[in-house]
Amino acid sequence: MSNLSTRLLRIPEIQGKKEKGEQIVMLTAYSSWMARLLDETGAIDMLLVGDSLGMVELGFDTTIPVTLEDMIRHTRAVRNGAPRAFVVADLPFMSYQPSKAEALRSAGRLMQEGGASAVKLEGGAALRKTVRRLVDAGIPVMGHLGLLPQSLHQQGGYRQQAKEPEEQEELLRDAAALEQAGAFSIVLECIPADLAVRVSRQCRIPVIGIGAGAACDGQVLVTNDILGLTGGRTPSFARRYADLGESIRAAVQSFSGDVRAGKFPPSGEEGNA
Numbered sequence: 001m002s003n004l005s006t007r008l009l010r011i012p013e014i015q016g017k018k019e020k021g022e023q024i025v026m027l028t029a030y031s032s033w034m035a036r037l038l039d040e041t042g043a044i045d046m047l048l049v050g051d052s053l054g055m056v057e058l059g060f061d062t063t064i065p066v067t068l069e070d071m072i073r074h075t076r077a078v079r080n081g082a083p084r085a086f087v088v089a090d091l092p093f094m095s096y097q098p099s100k101a102e103a104l105r106s107a108g109r110l111m112q113e114g115g116a117s118a119v120k121l122e123g124g125a126a127l128r129k130t131v132r133r134l135v136d137a138g139i140p141v142m143g144h145l146g147l148l149p150q151s152l153h154q155q156g157g158y159r160q161q162a163k164e165p166e167e168q169e170e171l172l173r174d175a176a177a178l179e180q181a182g183a184f185s186i187v188l189e190c191i192p193a194d195l196a197v198r199v200s201r202q203c204r205i206p207v208i209g210i211g212a213g214a215a216c217d218g219q220v221l222v223t224n225d226i227l228g229l230t231g232g233r234t235p236s237f238a239r240r241y242a243d244l245g246e247s248i249r250a251a252v253q254s255f256s257g258d259v260r261a262g263k264f265p266p267s268g269e270e271g272n273a
Ligand code: KIV
Pocket: 028, 048, 049, 050, 051, 052, 053, 090, 187, 189, 210, 220, 222
């Protein structure tokens, strides 16, 4: 019997959650097996194939080396593992910035080849026309404001953004521009909680926080961080709910110990060949 989630959440239901004051839950997934496990819980509203893929799965220091081909491949894997889930895929660095036409081609490939339900891109008012172009073509767009990992060098590192009053006003304008351009939701990363409250109140569309306090319409985290599967730096706002890294190390030690001690395979057992 299939354990696939029977939930078929779509944009009207996601929007409805904001209107009813119900928290929206999003986690990242990069592989079919993880997408299947997350979907089977029935506890996740949206899966995000984030370009954090570059750091948590591919071993890069930043998201900048992640290519459109990487994103299509991993989005397809997630879609294969969770055929009914609402899957948002990140448009990676330089797959949408050069022109509206390029953004349309990249987003189209994420949907057609990757099976994404929606795409996410980083930036505000400067991308208003790009967002409008995608939305007019029938592509749902999630915005991303605050800490923008693709602009890491410009923003001066992984640190809280929009602390100054004028930066806060600019972020509020960016959120309004995204909403007016037709974005269905916005991620706010690593900004002061009181600013996130203002953005969530100002926007009719759901605002999903990560390191942005508790008052957003929902929360997203990197799954590897909550499971203890991240090797290096874990953001201070992430909470660890399991230590699967330790479980994996212990299982591998047991297997290796059994092989070296002649306990695996059990003696007398014939091979299958
Ligand atoms: O790439 C990603 O995982 C993200 C989340 C941190 C929101 O954009």
